[in-house]
Structure formats: C-alpha cells, structure tokens
Amino acid sequence: MRTAPPVLELSIDALAAGGDGVGRGPDGRVVFVPFAAPGDRLRVRVIEERARFARGEIEAVLEPGADRVTPACAVFGRCGGCAWQHVAYAAQVDAKRAILGDALARIARLGAAPAIEFTASPTAYGYRGRARVLVSRGQVGFRQRRAHAVCAVTSCPLLLPALDRALGALAAAPPAHDGEWELAAGSDGRVRVAPLDAAARRRPAAREAGPDAIELEAAGERIRVSPGVFAQAHALLLDTLAAALLEAAGTGDTVLELHAGAGFFTLGLARRFAHVVAIESDPDAIRDLAGNVAAAGLRQVRVVEARVEAWLAGGEADRLGADVVVLDPPRGGIGALAAAALARSPARRLAYLSCDPATWARDLAVLLSHDWRLARVHGFDLFPQTPHVEALAVLERTVST
Numbered sequence: 080m081r082t083a084p085p086v087l088e089l090s091i092d093a094l095a096a097g098g099d100g101v102g103r104g105p106d107g108r109v110v111f112v113p114f115a116a117p118g119d120r121l122r123v124r125v126i127e128e129r130a131r132f133a134r135g136e137i138e139a140v141l142e143p144g145a146d147r148v149t150p151a152c153a154v155f156g157r158c159g160g161c162a163w164q165h166v167a168y169a170a171q172v173d174a175k176r177a178i179l180g181d182a183l184a185r186i187a188r189l190g191a192a193p194a195i196e197f198t199a200s201p202t203a204y205g206y207r208g209r210a211r212v213l214v215s216r217g218q219v220g221f222r223q224r225r226a227h228a229v230c231a232v233t234s235c236p237l238l239l240p241a242l243d244r245a246l247g248a249l250a251a252a253p254p255a256h257d258g259e260w261e262l263a264a265g266s267d268g269r270v271r272v273a274p275l276d277a278a279a280r281r282r283p284a285a286r287e288a289g290p291d292a293i294e295l296e297a298a299g300e301r302i303r304v305s306p307g308v309f310a311q312a313h314a315l316l317l318d319t320l321a322a323a324l325l326e327a328a329g330t331g332d333t334v335l336e337l338h339a340g341a342g343f344f345t346l347g348l349a350r351r352f353a354h355v356v357a358i359e360s361d362p363d364a365i366r367d368l369a370g371n372v373a374a375a376g377l378r379q380v381r382v383v384e385a386r387v388e389a390w391l392a393g394g395e396a397d398r399l400g401a402d403v404v405v406l407d408p409p410r411g412g413i414g415a416l417a418a419a420a421l422a423r424s425p426a427r428r429l430a431y432l433s434c435d436p437a438t439w440a441r442d443l444a445v446l447l448s449h450d451w452r453l454a455r456v457h458g459f460d461l462f463p464q465t466p467h468v469e470a471l472a473v474l475e476r477t478v479s480t
C-alpha cells in the first residue's frame with residue numbers, strides 16, 4: 080500500500096534561480112515550491128524528498144504574501160513560458176538581483192562582489208519582440224509546462240501588441256504543416272511570421288539576409304536578422320542593452336567579439352575600435368553579420384565562422400592580442416577550457432554578457448582565479464514574468480601584461 084505524501088505548512092522566504100518559491104520544512108530542509116510567492120503561508124504536499132531538499136506542490140494558499148498578484152494570462156501554470164505571473168513585478172526584480180548576487184557568492188565564490196546595478200523592464204508585459212510558437216494539428220501555442228504537448232493560445236500578454244495580433248491571426252488560420260514558427264517584430268514595427276523547420280528554411284545560398292529579415296535598431300546602428308538567427312527578445316531594452324555593452328567594452332585598438340550573432344553589438348564596436356574580430360558559428364548568422372557589416376561600410380571588421388571553443392583552443396586569442404574581449408554565449412556558457420584560454424590572453428578588459436547566471440558565474444570563477452578582478456556587474460530584466468535574467472560582468476586585469 081502506498082503511503083500518502085507528507086503535507087507541510089510553510090512560509091516562502093524567497094524565489095530560487097529556477098523560479099520556485101523556497102521555504103524551510105520543520106526539519107530545516109529547504110523545500111522548493113512552484114508558483115509560490117515570497118511571504119506566502121502555504122499548505123504544501125511533498126512530492127519528492129532528497130537528503131538536502133524536498134519539492135512540493137501547493138495544496139492551499141493559507142495566507143498570500145504581500146507580493147502575490149493575479150496572473151494576467153488564462154493559461155498561466157499550464158503554459159511553459161512563464162513562471163512568475165503570480166509575483167508582483169517589483170518583487171521579481173528584487174529576486175533577480177538576489178539571484179545574481181547568490182550566483183556570484185556561491186558559484187563564482189566571490190567574497191566581496193561589486194554592488195549590482197540593475198535595469199528593470201519599463202513594462203512588466205507587452206515587451207517581447209520575438210517568440211517561437213509550435214504549430215501542431217491545427218493548434219498554435221507554446222510548449223506546456225514540463226511536457227512536449229502544445230498549450231494552445233490565441234494571445235500572449237508578454238508579446239508586443241503587434242506581435243500578439245500576429246499570433247492571434249496565426250491561431251485563427253493555422254498553417255497546414257506542423258513545426259516551429261518564429262514571430263518577430265522589427266524596430267520599424269513590421270512583423271514577420273516565418274516557419275523555422277529545415278525544409279521550410281532551405282533556400283539558395285545567399286550572401287545577405289533575404290526579404291524576410293527584420294530590421295533592428297539599437298544605439299544608432301541598424302542590422303537585418305533572418306528567421307532562425309538569434310535576436311535579442313526584449314524590444315524595449317535594445318538601446319539600453321547595446322549602450323551598456325558598448326560602454327563596458329570602451330575603446331581601443333582591437334576588440335575580440337565572441338558569439339557575434341547577426342552583429343547586434345558588432346557595428347557599435349567597430350565605431351570604437353580600429354579592428355574588430357567577430358566570431359560566430361551559425362552559418363545563417365554569419366551571412367547576416369557579413370551583410371550588416373558590409374551595409375554599414377565597416378572595413379575594420381573581420382568576420383570568422385568558427386566555434387568559439389575550438390578557435391580559442393587553437394591559441395588564436397593569444398596570436399590576435401586583442402586589448403578587449405566581449406562575449407555573449409548561449410545558455411551553456413563557454414566552459415572551463417575556453418575561459419582559461421581567455422584568462423591567459425593578453426586582453427586588459429573583458430565584458431561577459433549572459434542569459435544564464437549559473438554558467439556565467441561558473442565561467443567567471445575560472446577567469447577570476449587568474450589575474451582578473453570583477454570591476455562591475457549589471458543585471459537587465461530582459462524576461463519579465465520568468466525567472467530568467469541577463470547579466471553583464473566587466474572584468475579588468477589586476478596586473479599589466
């Protein structure tokens with residue numbers, strides 16, 4: 080006979096990096112609870128027990144915390160996109176700042192980190208300029224939480240109004256073939272709806288972005304981005320993010336830009352440095368990048384198609400001798416070997432932008448174990464209603480090379 084899982088009453092102290100609320104059970108063990116808000120008093124059913132922590136589900140909200148609010152979306156909890164619509168926006172910002180501080184203390188093992196500057200989103204909803212949706216058997220939506228099935232939607236409150244209208248139109252007349260589609264809004268307000276599956280994307284080899292590219296403007300530069308190529312998703316913070324990264328990079332002779340994408344930062348870097356070497360591995364992004372650099376008439380940019388890790392392992396950073404390095408990797412970060420190669424390069428400043436505080440802090444730990452110090456940390460809330468947060472670290476050499 081199976082015994083019923085234990086039921087606990089607990090208070091939620093904070094929000095964890097993964098998005099769950101965190102409280103302590105009667106034995107002092109940490110309990111992670113999805114959809115809990117700070118200050119909540121909850122009755123929780125324990126569904127998983129480990130030696131050092133447990134996971135539970137809310138059975139009842141006995142007393143809501145002061146920061147618990149009503150979610151804006153009818154499918155919140157079922158859709159895998161959002162985890163924090165039940166938390167007031169100001170409390171989300173506090174939690175993200177704490178998540179960055181925690182990553183620096185626990186993962187980067189920094190005793191004394193600089194104060195974290197933080198840029199909140201100007202709006203808690205209606206900010207996304209890019210989204211991927213699934214089309215499956217006449218339904219359009221996002222992946223369900225912890226499942227592969229589609230959570231059908233006709234609207235999403237995170238999207239820019241124009242993008243939300245495009246989602247509604249797609250849902251009203253779903254395309255015949257199933258797969259992933261991308262909705263993207265350009266800075267001029269034009270919206271592109273494009274399929275992403277390989278067959279639909281196969282096109283003749285082109286040397287620049289095609290007619291289905293969107294145009295993004297930030298910090299005085301303009302780039303074109305093709306379907307499937309990475310583009311920053313928070314449409315209202317493009318300028319802020321680009322300006323912050325460019326300021327962090329400063330000026331100089333040579334900058335090495337890793338993970339350049341379609342060139343969101345590359346053009347601005349080229350106005351500040353005599354030489355830019357931009358590394359990117361996605362062939363579609365490389366084509367957009369090369370086209371954007373050429374359209375801006377910037378001859379001082381060398382575009383290199385390579386995987387950063389392999390490029391660094393080949394000793395290229397040492398040979399290049401850039402005085403500044405900028406990197407903006409995907410969630411997985413760069414890893415210990417690449418971080419060590421960068422640490423040993425002759426650069427004097429490094430700006431590391433990331434959308435994953437845990438891998439960012441892990442890579443920073445490697446860099447900071449060499450002769451580097453953390454000069455500045457800046458968080459950006461590019462993902463309101465979710466636990467995701469963008470982080471920029473500026474590192475400087477402690478000794479001259």
Ligand SMILES: C[S@@+](CC[C@H](N)C(=O)[O-])C[C@H]1O[C@@H](n2cnc3c(N)ncnc32)[C@H](O)[C@@H]1O
Pocket residue numbers: 309310311337338339340341342343344358359360361364385386387388407408409
């Ligand atoms: C977070 S995006 C940033 C792109 C660009 N900096 C921007 O802001 O638009 C990360 C980029 O790294 C590229 N990338 C992923 N893994 C890579 C690797 N191992 N080596 C080089 N580039 C990689 C992706 O194709 C993507 O364009």
